[in-house]
Amino acid sequence: MTIAEGGFRQPLNRVVAPLLMIGVFVGAWEIYARNSSIGDTVLPPFSRVAQAGWADRQSLVANTLPTLREVLVGFVISVIFAFLISILLDVSPRANRAVMPLLIGSQTIPLVVLAPLFVIWFGFGFFPKILLVTLVTFFPIVVGLIDGYASSERDSVTLLRTMGAGTLTVFGLVRLPSAMPGFFTGLRIGITYAVVAAIFAEYAGAVNGLGVYIQGASGSFRTDLVLAGVLVAATLTLVLYALTVLVQRLAIPWYTQSREVSQ
């Protein structure tokens, strides 16, 4: 192990390295936008986006909260649904064969088509938004869980069986804990789609939300505010992602720690 490798494992560097990357990206954007002949309506520099966003912060926050609510509620429903479906598919191979194509099929319908359809069917309210968030995010979680169950050590399952454990005990003591790393992988993938899905749903028709905000700004050619909205959405996703990583560390320390040791 070299000193540099060891150094990057320290918490400070874990934060500093990505911040540095973001700094480089923002800096390049700023310099390019200022020095090229591109107008502000096409690509305003970062400083203008930040200024405009700050000036309009009241409206930005007011529109971020509904989006956040859609994301959180949709995601919680998605996790519950994913657990139920995955358990069903795990205990019944027949259900697995029957339901899986339908689940995969549900993932092939483009959001562009689905979002307006949901507005037609369910209106402009809260429900079509959480439905879309759930639909988009449950799939990686289900796949993560199913793969996780399958990763159970055969000897551990056999051992419990020789001890007289029934299917339920084996599931609770071996299969479910074995699936936790896969579950959290699915959770991390799912959460990155969640904000985009909510914004898409709002785009198709909503009263408020980041999607509505961005759409409005775009309609009045306020590119700076469009980008401000996008930055808020990106930050939101980053924060939610970091939260899932934190929960994973707390929930399955045996997995995270053993991986850090073996690296």
Next chain:
Amino acid sequence: MTKIPAISLRRLSKSFGDLDVLGVMDLDVGRGEFVSILGPSGCGKSTLLSILSGIEEATTGEITIHGAPLNQSGQPFAWMPQNDALLPWRTVVDNVGLGYQVAGRLSKRAARDQARLLLPAFGLEEFSRALPYQLSGGMRQRVALARTIAQGRDMLLLDEPFGALDAITRTELQLWLEQIWGVDRPTVILITHDVREAVLLSDRIYVFSDRPAQIVAEFEVPLDRPRTIEMLAGAQATQLELDLLRALHVGSGDTP
């Protein structure tokens, strides 16, 4: 011997489809006896344990436990798999407690209290809250063995428990197993391909041939208890080792 054996196999055989794994065999183990099954790798030794512990079913023959058919004897065996099968998310004390929790039907908390009492004898007291990835190979095997004992069965099926360890750790754990076994003297079937291990630990040794496994020889071990490492250097032990190696050689089909 008119006593009813603890474990008795009659005309037992096992095939997977066309593949004969265990040839027809008779085998007896007395109560409190430590019996080793010595054979070349992949000869089907482990399959025998799988049949006894109920994971697999025999193709022919019958098994009786203290004179009663196996399927009417509940689960008399505690099985220790070749791979330690520790649960990576459970601490040492909870991995040991698994035996009490599942086989003994205790709550997780009560199982943990029981397991804690067992740890000192296994030299695991200081490691009770460690996770498996933090343990050495020898430690892991101790935890696995403690978990086997914690099941509270009077017969143990040990499948090459020390096969993956280095020579020094292996000898250390063998002597330690001898000591642990001496306390309650449970009935044990030990699967191994290590001749010295069989001599050091067993009362009796069956030598298996290559697949399909047949019993090619059976030896009594003429050493006193408790066994020590010095005994292995004695004339009786070295002669037995030689006999075992010869029997293994014949069984593997090679001509010297």
